[in-house]
Amino acid sequence: MADFVLNTLNGLTAGALYFLVASGFTLIFGLMRVVNLAHGSLYLFGGYLGWSVADATGNWVLGIVAGALGMLVTGVLIQQVLLRPIQGQDLREALVTIGLSIVAADLLLAHYGGVAYQFTTPDAISGGTDLHILGLFYPTFRLFILVFAAALGVLLWLMLNRTRLGIIVRAAIDDRAMVSALGINIQLIFALLFALGAMLAGIAGVVGGSALSLSPGEDGRYLLASLIVVIIGGMGSLEGAAIGALIVGLVEQYALAYASTYAEILIFAIMVVVLAVRPQGLLGRPA
Amino acid sequence: MRRRRLLTSAAAAVLALFLLTFPLYGTDFQVVQIGAQSLLFGVVALSLVFLAGYGGMVSLAQAAIYGLAGYTIGILTVSHDAPGLGIGPFVVTHPYPWWVGVLAALAVSAAIAALFGLIAVRTQGIYFLMITLALGMIVYFFAEENYAILNGHGGIGGERAPTVAGVAFTQPRPFYYLCLAVAAVIYLGLKYIIRSPFGLALQGIRDNPRRMRALGFWVEAHRVAGFTLAGFIAGVGGVLGVWYYQTISPGSIDLTRTINILVIAVIGGMVSFEGAFLGALAFTLVNNFASSYTDRYNTVIGLTFLLIVLFSPNGIVGLVQSVARYGVRGLAREPRADILAQSSSPGGAEPTAALPRKEEVDTTVES
Numbered sequence: 001m002a003d004f005v006l007n008t009l010n011g012l013t014a015g016a017l018y019f020l021v022a023s024g025f026t027l028i029f030g031l032m033r034v035v036n037l038a039h040g041s042l043y044l045f046g047g048y049l050g051w052s053v054a055d056a057t058g059n060w061v062l063g064i065v066a067g068a069l070g071m072l073v074t075g076v077l078i079q080q081v082l083l084r085p086i087q088g089q090d091l092r093e094a095l096v097t098i099g100l101s102i103v104a105a106d107l108l109l110a111h112y113g114g115v116a117y118q119f120t121t122p123d124a125i126s127g128g129t130d131l132h133i134l135g136l137f138y139p140t141f142r143l144f145i146l147v148f149a150a151a152l153g154v155l156l157w158l159m160l161n162r163t164r165l166g167i168i169v170r171a172a173i174d175d176r177a178m179v180s181a182l183g184i185n186i187q188l189i190f191a192l193l194f195a196l197g198a199m200l201a202g203i204a205g206v207v208g209g210s211a212l213s214l215s216p217g218e219d220g221r222y223l224l225a226s227l228i229v230v231i232i233g234g235m236g237s238l239e240g241a242a243i244g245a246l247i248v249g250l251v252e253q254y255a256l257a258y259a260s261t262y263a264e265i266l267i268f269a270i271m272v273v274v275l276a277v278r279p280q281g282l283l284g285r286p287a
Numbered sequence: 288m289r290r291r292r293l294l295t296s297a298a299a300a301v302l303a304l305f306l307l308t309f310p311l312y313g314t315d316f317q318v319v320q321i322g323a324q325s326l327l328f329g330v331v332a333l334s335l336v337f338l339a340g341y342g343g344m345v346s347l348a349q350a351a352i353y354g355l356a357g358y359t360i361g362i363l364t365v366s367h368d369a370p371g372l373g374i375g376p377f378v379v380t381h382p383y384p385w386w387v388g389v390l391a392a393l394a395v396s397a398a399i400a401a402l403f404g405l406i407a408v409r410t411q412g413i414y415f416l417m418i419t420l421a422l423g424m425i426v427y428f429f430a431e432e433n434y435a436i437l438n439g440h441g442g443i444g445g446e447r448a449p450t451v452a453g454v455a456f457t458q459p460r461p462f463y464y465l466c467l468a469v470a471a472v473i474y475l476g477l478k479y480i481i482r483s484p485f486g487l488a489l490q491g492i493r494d495n496p497r498r499m500r501a502l503g504f505w506v507e508a509h510r511v512a513g514f515t516l517a518g519f520i521a522g523v524g525g526v527l528g529v530w531y532y533q534t535i536s537p538g539s540i541d542l543t544r545t546i547n548i549l550v551i552a553v554i555g556g557m558v559s560f561e562g563a564f565l566g567a568l569a570f571t572l573v574n575n576f577a578s579s580y581t582d583r584y585n586t587v588i589g590l591t592f593l594l595i596v597l598f599s600p601n602g603i604v605g606l607v608q609s610v611a612r613y614g615v616r617g618l619a620r621e622p623r624a625d626i627l628a629q630s631s632s633p634g635g636a637e638p639t640a641a642l643p644r645k646e647e648v649d650t651t652v653e654s
Contacts, residue, residue: 033413035413035417037420053478082597090412091413091416092596094413095553096596096597099592099596100589100593101546102546102550103585103589103593105543105585107583107586110582133491152530182403213639217542220424221428222543223542224420227420227424230417231417235414259435261429261431261435261601262433262614263426264426264429264432265429268422268425271406271425275406275418287578
């Protein structure tokens with residue numbers, strides 16, 4: 001029973017982390033039809049950048065800010081310099097982001113090397129917390145991730161559903177040409193959303209790097225997580241990303257605990273079932 | 288027209304002569320590291336060029352299928368006392384004859400490809416790319432974490448090319464000729480297939496699935512068949528690859544290797560089968576020679592890839608064609624098929640794709 005509670009918590013926190021990464025991915029995809037295959041690279045780059053700043057200043061919060069702002073700027077640059085000239089050619093855009101991910105992985109390896117980096121988190125969210133259930137203690141930082149991801153998810157939901165920007169974004173998802181014709185600077189919206197998505201990847205990099213560690217190859221892991229989450233949850237849907245992330249996180253942790261090396265097969269099976277029944281994903285809309 | 292055909296045949300004859308006699312004057316390094324490696328990369332890239340160029344399906348699962356063929360060879364042909372590295376104490380391998388391993392490897396790759404095809408073919412364009420990438424990465428992480436059959440991170444080593452009728456294919460020159468023969472058979476076979484009714488239907492589906500469906504073609508079945516064939520070819524590449532490296536591990540099918548196949552196909556140009564081999568040669572040369580000048584050869588490869596995707600959609604082949612056309616007809620260029628410009632709108636062919644786009648919004652009409 002205690003094991004089950006711990007595994008469930010592990011699954012929930014893993015899911016929370018996947019949601020942080022995948023939310024940016026799905027937002028960018030939903031609005032712009034850009035599959036940003038460099039999303040994992042943004043995660044890793046944001047994490048490394050945050051680590052450098054946190055290491056230099058001794059302040060973990062500054063690390064998060066650095067990871068977020070750094071990726072925000074990187075995202076704007078990628079979108080404006082590389083993707084805007086080929087806008088609308090979605091396959092070519094995906095290939096450009098693949099090219100970026102090769103270069104990014106190599107340069108990050110050159111600068112940070114192959115070793116794993118770990119963060120020192122603030123005392124307030126370090127150590128363990130008494131759960132008052134079965135006398136269990138659980139790492140405070142993992143609980144923090146859960147709260148943090150939930151808060152961020154609510155903020156994003158409010159932004160999309162309760163603000164003028166959100167109305168424009170949702171309208172643009174349905175009909176970009178019409179929104180543009182109504183006098184709205186759609187290019188500005190694209191840049192903003194891409195920056196936001198990249199920023200979320202950067203934040204996730206620091207948070208995820210603090211929960212586990214940062215090393216080469218993590219870019220691929222979180223790119224895969226983002227892909228599976230949006231394939232299961234529905235491409236372009238924020239709520240879908242949340243559900244998809246929870247499913248993937250929970251299944252992965254239960255599999256690790258009870259069927260050790262077959263987690264991937266289970267995830268694969270879920271993906272197959274979802275695609276067979278609902279090709280557009282659980283909450284996705286037909287393409 | 289006749290003169291052009293004559294020229295083409297003459298060029299092909301010279302090229303064939305060169306490829307056949309190359310081992311007579313090339314060094315071992317050139318014959319194996321450049322020659323055989325380019326040919327086997329070319330075979331794997333061919334599977335993608337066929338899928339993408341003729342089926343309109345840009346797949347990122349080819350490396351995984353390549354790897355599964357290699358693992359099958361490892362499990363079925365390596366004997367426990369083989370001198371190779373990396374055979375863990377947990378993995379059971381069986382020293383069956385080489386041809387059992389090859390047949391099984393090809394069957395496994397075709398079967399896995401058929402399964403992946405069934406999962407992915409209802410989607411198109413970037414959706415297809417995403418799903419096949421996810422499938423490929425799932426195989427990678429499975430290989431990384433499964434110690435019971437695949438020996439986890441270390442993989443399975445000790446696969447050796449067989450000795451048949453006194454010819455040891457582990458030797459540089461026999462192995463080169465093996466790769467050349469296999470590459471030639473697959474190249475010519477694909478050339479034949481794309482002109483067969485099946486190949487023509489596949490190209491029709493690439494251009495306009497909706498119209499093909501209206502004409503009575505079973506679109507999904509053609510796509511699955513195309514994907515299975517491509518998987519079979521990737522499996523052939525996997526057999527050659529595992530004999531070349533004499534080991535197979537998750538590192539052979541990670542994200543970088545997965546993307547490398549795409550890089551080779553794109554550098555060559557995803558419009559012709561020759562491009563696959565040109566791309567493989569360019570890639571092999573950069574890998575071998577750039578690595579002696581800089582440690583950042585992956586950056587070189589990535590930047591080359593970026594430049595080609597942005598500026599020369601049809602790769603080296605496209606560049607050569609533009610230059611040739613410029614020489615022949617001046618600037619009056621024909622509109623080329625640019626498969627990268629395709630959109631994944633459900634209507635299939637998009638009329639605006641071939642035209643230069645304005646910087647404004649996407650005007651795709653969801654009809």
